[in-house]
Amino acid sequence: MATNYQPGDVEPISGSYVHTEVEGVDHRIYVEENGPEDGIPLLCQHTAGNNCQEWRHLLTDEAITDEFRVIAHDLPYHGKSVPPTSQKWWTDDYTMTAERFTETLVNLADALELEDPIYMGSSMGGNIALELADWYPERFRALIGLECGAYSPGFYIDWLDHPEVNTTEVNAYACWGLMAPQSPEPTRRETMYLYEQGATGVFKGDLYYYSVDHDYRDKLDQVNADECPLYIANGEYDYLTTPEDGRQAAEGIGEGATAIELAEIGHFPMSEHPELFNAYIREILADITGDRDEDLPSVLKPDDVGIELHQRGPAREKQAK
Amino acid sequence: MNDTELGTHEWWESYKETVNNDPEMKVRGHDKFSENFYVEIGDERVLLEVDGGEITQLVPNPTMNQQWSFGVEGDREAWEEFVQETPPAFNHEIIASHYRSAVRNEDGHLQLTGNNKKIFQNLRAFQRTLDLMRVAHNDGGS
Numbered sequence: 001m002a003t004n005y006q007p008g009d010v011e012p013i014s015g016s017y018v019h020t021e022v023e024g025v026d027h028r029i030y031v032e033e034n035g036p037e038d039g040i041p042l043l044c045q046h047t048a049g050n051n052c053q054e055w056r057h058l059l060t061d062e063a064i065t066d067e068f069r070v071i072a073h074d075l076p077y078h079g080k081s082v083p084p085t086s087q088k089w090w091t092d093d094y095t096m097t098a099e100r101f102t103e104t105l106v107n108l109a110d111a112l113e114l115e116d117p118i119y120m121g122s123s124m125g126g127n128i129a130l131e132l133a134d135w136y137p138e139r140f141r142a143l144i145g146l147e148c149g150a151y152s153p154g155f156y157i158d159w160l161d162h163p164e165v166n167t168t169e170v171n172a173y174a175c176w177g178l179m180a181p182q183s184p185e186p187t188r189r190e191t192m193y194l195y196e197q198g199a200t201g202v203f204k205g206d207l208y209y210y211s212v213d214h215d216y217r218d219k220l221d222q223v224n225a226d227e228c229p230l231y232i233a234n235g236e237y238d239y240l241t242t243p244e245d246g247r248q249a250a251e252g253i254g255e256g257a258t259a260i261e262l263a264e265i266g267h268f269p270m271s272e273h274p275e276l277f278n279a280y281i282r283e284i285l286a287d288i289t290g291d292r293d294e295d296l297p298s299v300l301k302p303d304d305v306g307i308e309l310h311q312r313g314p315a316r317e318k319q320a321k
Numbered sequence: 322m323n324d325t326e327l328g329t330h331e332w333w334e335s336y337k338e339t340v341n342n343d344p345e346m347k348v349r350g351h352d353k354f355s356e357n358f359y360v361e362i363g364d365e366r367v368l369l370e371v372d373g374g375e376i377t378q379l380v381p382n383p384t385m386n387q388q389w390s391f392g393v394e395g396d397r398e399a400w401e402e403f404v405q406e407t408p409p410a411f412n413h414e415i416i417a418s419h420y421r422s423a424v425r426n427e428d429g430h431l432q433l434t435g436n437n438k439k440i441f442q443n444l445r446a447f448q449r450t451l452d453l454m455r456v457a458h459n460d461g462g463s
Contacts, residue, residue, distance in 0.1 A: 154424035159441035166442070173445045177414025182407055237410045239417040 013059045015080075020111045022076060022104045025087060029108060030080035031073045034059045039069035040141070040289065041114040045105065045121030045128070046072070047147075047268060048096075048210055049171055049203025051079025053194050054122075057274030063282060067289075068118075073108060075101075077202050094205035096124070097213050098131045106136050118288060120281075122146035123267060124210040126241065129230060130223055130249070131214070137224035142288045144231045144281075147267045149241035150216040150249045161204040171203045172196045178267035180237035182309055183276075191271040220249060225256030231284050232259045233300075237266035243299075260284065261299040264309060279305035327397075327404060327458060328362045337376045339457040340450055350374015354446035356439055359383060359392040362400045366392075374446060391435030393451065399431050403451075404458040415451050 005011065015032045032052050035042075042064075044055045052072035059070050074081040083089040105128070109117055119132060119140050129145030159165050160174065172195035179188050195203070216223070223230065230253065234246035243261035250259035262269060262280050269277040280300050286292035302309050325332045340346060346354075354374040359366050368383035369376050380387055393415060395403075402412040411421045411430060418431035433440060440447065 154420060159437065162438075162441070164438065164442065169445045170441050173448055174416055176448060177417035180410075181413050237413065237417075239411045239420050242410075 011060055012065070013056070017080075018108070018111050020104065020107045022107060023100060025084050027076045027084055027104075028081065029073055029076065029111075031071060031108075031112070032056075032059060033069060033071040035065035035067075035069040037069065039065075039067055041109075041112075041117035042068040042070045042285075043105070043109060043114065043117050043119050044070060044072040044270075045119070045125030046075070046078065047123035047125060048206035049078070049198040050194050051197065053079070054191070054268065054271040056271075058270055058278060058281070061274075061278045064278065064285070068285065071112065071114075071117075075104060077199060077205075079197075094199075094201050096206045096209040098128065098209060101128050101209055102131050102135055105132065106139055109139060116141040118142045118144065118285070120144035120146065122270060123240075124206055124214075126232075126234075127152060127210060127214045129232075130216045130220075130253075133223045133225055133228055133230050133253075134216075134219070137228035140228050142229040142231065144233065144284060146233050146269060147235060147238050147241045148232045148249065149234070149245035150220060150252065152214065152241050152245075153211050155240065156204070156207045156211040158204075160207070161201045167200060167203075168196045168198075171198055175267070178238060178240065179272040180235065180264055180266040182264055183266065183273035187274060188272050191268045194271070216249070220252030221254070223253045223257070225253050227256070229288065230257045231287075231296075232257065233262055233269075233280070233284060234259075235262045235265040235267055235269055237264075240267060247298075258287075258296060259298070260296055263299055263301040276302060276305070276307050276309075279307050327401060328365055328367075332457070333367060333379050336454060336457040337379060340453050341375045343449070343453055343456075345449055346374050346446065346453070349446045349449050351446070354443050354450075356391070356443050356447075357387070357389040358435070358447065359389050360451075361392060361394040363397040369450075371450070376450075389435070390439040391433060391437075391447075393431055393433055395431035396429070399429055403431065404455050406455065406459045408455070415448060 013032050013034050017028050018031055020027050020029050046054045051074045055072035077083055077094055126145040126148035129143040129148055133143055160171055172192040232246040232250050234241055234243045247259040250257040265273050287296050352373045355372045357370045359368045368380040368387055370378040399412055402408055412418050419433045421427045422430040422432040
């Protein structure tokens with residue numbers, strides 16, 4: 001992971017806008033990418049209410065971008081993907097659904113002319129891996145659902161879009177405990193900072209999909225993981241979609257589905273602890289490309305990937321009065 | 322680890338000092354976090370009277386003469402997990418713990434009570450105040 005940039009260094013990430021039709025409407029979608037043009041496309045989906053900056057550490061990891069063309073986008077209404085100028089979008093509540101979400105992802109892959117891409121997303125981006133495997137298994141080489149479960153109730157909360165609440169802070173800090181406390185504080189704080197950039201109502205609208213619309217408890221046998229390999233990788237500290245939830249989903253799907261617990265990390269692995277996540281995800285990517293000889297373990301631990309956990313400093317001095 | 326047992330008078334006084342000198346509270350209290358709340362550890366309830374982001378008074382066993390907006394309840398084991406320097410998953414933060422109680426109906430976690438609107442209006446400062454229990458319990462550790 002490139003973390004030691006100096007003044008004057010330019011990160012190798014490039015940004016562009018691609019036009020994609022969703023529900024018959026043209027959307028201008030912002031995309032960042034790095035890696036060889038002929039590399040294996042790895043399409044990365046951010047979490048609810050966030051944007052593509054969550055993937056900035058993966059986008060600059062040479063151990064991954066040497067082989068993969070890593071692409072991260074802002075969904076419509078998120079980050080730099082502003083709402084379509086052809087619509088009176090301000091007269092409707094923003095609401096994400098499984099149909100809109102999958103159509104956006106598939107049409108974006110088509111617009112970018114991605115051949116046999118790997119899809120990877122976290123949280124709502126993890127859950128949607130089930131719908132993608134069910135409805136579009138032929139479009140992807142493999143799917144990686146991070147923090148993925150069959151059902152994730154309880155987070156469609158009115159206070160996340162309320163005129164008497166500071167939603168900028170609340171949308172972020174409602175998620176604070178989704179991260180592992182041993183993840184480095186600067187990257188945990190940055191993850192929350194990214195959350196504070198979301199537009200009003202968008203986080204809650206995404207959570208309609210996440211906590212209401214998405215319910216695969218009785219539909220897991222429809223998921224076509226035998227046609228398109230599906231990896232479900234959930235962090236130990238994710239209290240919304242626990243590793244046990246991931247194991248149950250994989251068992252319900254059956255052939256082609258693999259559950260992996262990611263130890264010592266939470267619900268935002270790529271941004272809360274990039275060094276550890278990138279090391280974990282290299283193992284899963286190697287399994288997809290056939291570069292890994294052994295089966296993936298049921299639990300990936302920092303020791304397995306040569307990462308020494310963030311060391312807590314000595315007890316800090318209490319602030320002087 | 323602090324030698325002082327969780328919930329003793331000395332522990333609460335040390336905690337109050339930690340909160341009132343925390344630089345983040347100076348920012349996130351915005352001088353406007355002024356809601357009383359209680360912490361219930363097992364059967365022992367302590368009211369924290371908060372004004373402008375600082376704890377002004379700790380009131381053991383509050384009565385009808387006091388007022389508060391919300392509270393956090395849990396058994397002693399859950400709180401002892403919460404204040405560990407590296408707490409276990411699901412008891413490492415209040416929303417995490419409350420979710421496992423309120424949505425997943427699991428035992429052994431902390432639970433929020435009271436005025437939800439006040440909780441969300443003050444979430445970040447309230448959350449930081451609770452996280453500082455961990456700092457105080459570990460002699461200023463993270």
